[in-house]
Amino acid sequence: MNRRRLPLSLRRHAVPWEGQRPTWREARPGVIAGALKRAQARPSGNWFVVGASRALRGDGKLARTVAGQEVVVWRGPGGRLVGGPGVCPHLGAPLRDSPVRCGTLVCHWHGLALDGGPYAGWAPLPVHDDGVLVWVRLDEVGGEDPLDAPVVPRRPGRPGALDAVYTAVGVCEPEDVVANRLDPWHGAWFHPYSFVDLTVIDAPGDRTGAAGDGPDALTVDVSFRVAGRLVVPVRAVFTAPEPRTVVMHITEGEGAGSIVETHATPLGADAAGRPRTAVIEAVVAASHRPGFTAARRAAPLLRPLMRAAAGRLWRDDLAYAERRWLLRSTGRFPG
Numbered sequence: 001m002n003r004r005r006l007p008l009s010l011r012r013h014a015v016p017w018e019g020q021r022p023t024w025r026e027a028r029p030g031v032i033a034g035a036l037k038r039a040q041a042r043p044s045g046n047w048f049v050v051g052a053s054r055a056l057r058g059d060g061k062l063a064r065t066v067a068g069q070e071v072v073v074w075r076g077p078g079g080r081l082v083g084g085p086g087v088c089p090h091l092g093a094p095l096r097d098s099p100v101r102c103g104t105l106v107c108h109w110h111g112l113a114l115d116g117g118p119y120a121g122w123a124p125l126p127v128h129d130d131g132v133l134v135w136v137r138l139d140e141v142g143g144e145d146p147l148d149a150p151v152v153p154r155r156p157g158r159p160g161a162l163d164a165v166y167t168a169v170g171v172c173e174p175e176d177v178v179a180n181r182l183d184p185w186h187g188a189w190f191h192p193y194s195f196v197d198l199t200v201i202d203a204p205g206d207r208t209g210a211a212g213d214g215p216d217a218l219t220v221d222v223s224f225r226v227a228g229r230l231v232v233p234v235r236a237v238f239t240a241p242e243p244r245t246v247v248m249h250i251t252e253g254e255g256a257g258s259i260v261e262t263h264a265t266p267l268g269a270d271a272a273g274r275p276r277t278a279v280i281e282a283v284v285a286a287s288h289r290p291g292f293t294a295a296r297r298a299a300p301l302l303r304p305l306m307r308a309a310a311g312r313l314w315r316d317d318l319a320y321a322e323r324r325w326l327l328r329s330t331g332r333f334p335g
């Protein structure tokens, strides 16, 4: 694909949905299962994505139940990132409902004040802000050797980049979300409203080698649908840098350098005992056009990419992940 070609293309032949080439023969279950297995073998250092950094501006706060453990994260005195259990050490009030006042989390039941340091039996947890997302480290949940910092994907430089974070919750496990993202072959079939002309040009095959033995990426040529026959053709490379993250890098075409990071965070079981997983997706969109104004001007072209992470697309992908979990949990998954 030529980088200098016009970012927008007009599809010459509008192929009807049913007329496109079936991809099921290439989307071999063994290839997807192999990629998933290798992702799961990579270290996460027990870090879990909690939410968007943006939520912590001012007296903001992030609260989430991760694998059944309530956690709360906020900016402590001086803006320092702090976090810990979301259960008040006094009588157990849910700290997710307690306000932050000048860096202090004040329990709304009896006023116990936490500044992020150990206090009255409350012990802080390691937390990390990578500039777009906030992570918490839960060693008992993860069960791996801890790492000092999470495995954060390489992102485009911030000046002029547009970022957005979307969250959705489904009844499934993180691996179902990751498996969905490691199946790029479903793109133009399952999401014809967003993607057309999808070709997987390189896949790792169904080797089951150990993690890290050589490149492990899925490369896809695809067009984002803008309107009618108007599309933005790009090349995208999918990788799984850690067990609960899949990254799509746009490597060629409009928005080259942009990434979509999909993070799956286990929340714990619902009332019926079924697992719930949050999909927290960060889009950091960049334009190779120099300068902020140009990047702003390119925003309409980047918007389909931004939108690709949101709304209808994730409704459908969550349905895929939930279906996969349902079949797995009842012994009906094909193969």
Ligand code: FES
Pocket: 088, 089, 090, 091, 092, 093, 107, 108, 109, 110, 111, 112
């Ligand atoms: S429960 Fe929080 S101060 Fe009493």
Ligand SMILES: [Fe+2]
Pocket: 180, 186, 187, 190, 191, 313, 317
């Ligand atoms: Fe999808």
